[in-house]
Amino acid sequence: MSEEHFKNVISHSKEYGFVFPSSEIYDGLAAVYDYGQNGVELKKNIREYWWKSMVQLHENIVGLDASIFMAPKVWKASGHVDGFSDPMIDNKDSKKRYRADVLIEDYQEKYRVKNQKEITKARKRFGDDFDEAQFVATNPNIARNNAKIEEIDVKLKEGLETGQLDKVKALIEELGIACPVSGSRNWTDVRQFNLMYSTQMSATDGESQIYLRPETAQGIFVNYLNVQKTGRMRLPFGIAQTGKAFRNEIVARQFIMRMKEFEQMEMQFFVTPGEEKKWYDYWKEHRLKWHTNLGTDASKYRYHDHVKMAHYANAAVDIEYDFPFGFKEVEGIHSRTDFDLKQHEEFTGKKLQYFDNDKNESYVPYVVETSIGLDRMFLVLMCNALQNEDLGEGKSRTVLKLPAALAPYQCAVLPLTKNDGLPDMARKIIKGLSLDFNCYYEEKDSIGKRYRRQDAIGTPICVTVDHDSLTDDSVTIRFRDSMEQKRVKLSDLEDIITKEVSMKELLKGLV
Ligand code: GAP
Numbered sequence: 001m002s003e004e005h006f007k008n009v010i011s012h013s014k015e016y017g018f019v020f021p022s023s024e025i026y027d028g029l030a031a032v033y034d035y036g037q038n039g040v041e042l043k044k045n046i047r048e049y050w051w052k053s054m055v056q057l058h059e060n061i062v063g064l065d066a067s068i069f070m071a072p073k074v075w076k077a078s079g080h081v082d083g084f085s086d087p088m089i090d091n092k093d094s095k096k097r098y099r100a101d102v103l104i105e106d107y108q109e110k111y112r113v114k115n116q117k118e119i120t121k122a123r124k125r126f127g128d129d130f131d132e133a134q135f136v137a138t139n140p141n142i143a144r145n146n147a148k149i150e151e152i153d154v155k156l157k158e159g160l161e162t163g164q165l166d167k168v169k170a171l172i173e174e175l176g177i178a179c180p181v182s183g184s185r186n187w188t189d190v191r192q193f194n195l196m197y198s199t200q201m202s203a204t205d206g207e208s209q210i211y212l213r214p215e216t217a218q219g220i221f222v223n224y225l226n227v228q229k230t231g232r233m234r235l236p237f238g239i240a241q242t243g244k245a246f247r248n249e250i251v252a253r254q255f256i257m258r259m260k261e262f263e264q265m266e267m268q269f270f271v272t273p274g275e276e277k278k279w280y281d282y283w284k285e286h287r288l289k290w291h292t293n294l295g296t297d298a299s300k301y302r303y304h305d306h307v308k309m310a311h312y313a314n315a316a317v318d319i320e321y322d323f324p325f326g327f328k329e330v331e332g333i334h335s336r337t338d339f340d341l342k343q344h345e346e347f348t349g350k351k352l353q354y355f356d357n358d359k360n361e362s363y364v365p366y367v368v369e370t371s372i373g374l375d376r377m378f379l380v381l382m383c384n385a386l387q388n389e390d391l392g393e394g395k396s397r398t399v400l401k402l403p404a405a406l407a408p409y410q411c412a413v414l415p416l417t418k419n420d421g422l423p424d425m426a427r428k429i430i431k432g433l434s435l436d437f438n439c440y441y442e443e444k445d446s447i448g449k450r451y452r453r454q455d456a457i458g459t460p461i462c463v464t465v466d467h468d469s470l471t472d473d474s475v476t477i478r479f480r481d482s483m484e485q486k487r488v489k490l491s492d493l494e495d496i497i498t499k500e501v502s503m504k505e506l507l508k509g510l511v
Pocket of ligand 1: 214215216217247249256257258259260262263264266329330331332369371373374375376
């Protein structure tokens with residue numbers, strides 16, 4: 001995938017009502033976006049797929065909807081007031097600001113690309129006999145590249161974990177990293193910038209500074225005991241939540257990849273201390289399965305273990321997707337220990353413990369978190385789905401091959417003509433189908449043009465009502481991906497569509 005493809009994704013998203021720049025008639029607001037009529041449906045379906053897979057399919061996970069505003073002390077306790085910052089560096093010539101660790105990670109990526117090239121070359125040379133694992137283990141060029149990546153990892157980790165940002169700057173200089181805009185190596189020092197937005201809340205005793213939550217997770221932690229007690233939950237159990245989070249991303253870029261206002265889908269899984277590794281491995285595997293269950297090529301995903309651990313984690317891994325601009329994080333799985341609950345105990349003076357009947361003792365549970373950005377997942381699906389397909393004889397079509405159950409509309413019902421009672425019959429069909437599916441009705445333009453428009457918004461099935469339908473109680477259904485058309489009885493229509501597009505069919509892949 002190329003930068004060109006990414007540009008197409010952005011323009012397609014706008015042209016077909018998926019994503020618009022925020023306040024566009026006022027020239028927009030940097031790194032803030034609105035979801036249009038099709039985008040909001042796709043987003044809702046991704047959220048539903050996540051919610052059902054986490055809450056509905058796990059008897060020991062329940063939901064929560066906590067407020068965006070929280071007592072300001074929450075963020076002191078969580079460490080966000082003091083520690084939620086990014087190491088930033090400015091290029092003095094372009095005046096552009098970068099995350100210092102991202103500049104270094106992008107540099108490391110070049111060695112990974114080199115390795116991939118070696119593998120591709122060798123695969124061509126050895127053909128069917130190629131043993132990739134053995135090649136990777138023995139090739140001296142790959143060994144050299146990996147050693148370089150490792151060496152950089154160690155230096156970066158040392159600088160970030162000890163807070164010695166001069167070492168991070170020294171590493172940027174040592175690697176000769178240049179500003180992508182000016183091409184110069186004229187850098188400022190590396191400095192930390194806090195990412196939280198704050199505002200004022202009035203109260204009878206004056207005003208206090210409060211924050212817009214930078215993650216949904218804290219809403220779960222502060223409600224841990226409420227849910228545990230009222231739900232009579234026993235370890236291990238999880239609390240899931242979706243909702244908006246806000247971060248003053250200084251380097252906001254790449255469309256909806258990095259936004260100032262975005263939505264998270266998070267789940268905190270509370271476990272007995274000592275069992276966190278087992279559950280970390282479980283969620284690591286289960287969450288990747290959630291992604292590949294959508295039919296995406298598994299080679300487009302990879303795990304990336306963290307070099308810089310967040311202040312609360314003792315193990316962390318990203319699930320990365322191969323975006324047009326390279327592999328980047330979509331989801332994080334963090335083993336957060338008892339850090340958050342203990343901090344809230346300390347700051348409130350209240351016990352947040354669990355009484356373990358089997359052990360006959362109380363303790364603060366450990367937590368394994370899964371955290372995915374809904375907007376980033378939206379971008380994964382758009383990048384993966386958008387295709388320009390060559391149909392031969394100089395013809396082509398633009399098609400959005402979204403997972404059928406997540407598409408904005410599951411089916412379109414199209415009367416072949418605007419008269420002879422065909423629209424009435426089409427509307428009658430929609431009336432029945434729309435109890436289960438989001439259906440699109442359209443009667444304008446030729447049927448070919450209407451099929452193309454449905455392809456472009458990802459509708460998996462078109463149902464065409466023609467003159468024969470009036471007498472034979474049959475319709476033509478046309479499949480988005482194969483473009484195959486077949487005649488089916490009206491009485492079979494609902495079953496056929498259900499099999500192709502229902503969320504239930506998708507969820508079956510996870511049980
Ligand atoms: N509670 C843990 C936490 O918030 P994170 O890695 O900072 O962890 C989790 O964020 C996920 O939220 C990321 O994997 C990413 O998908 C999404 N995310 C984070 N910052 C974002 C931003 N500025 N814009 C869009 N999505 C973002």
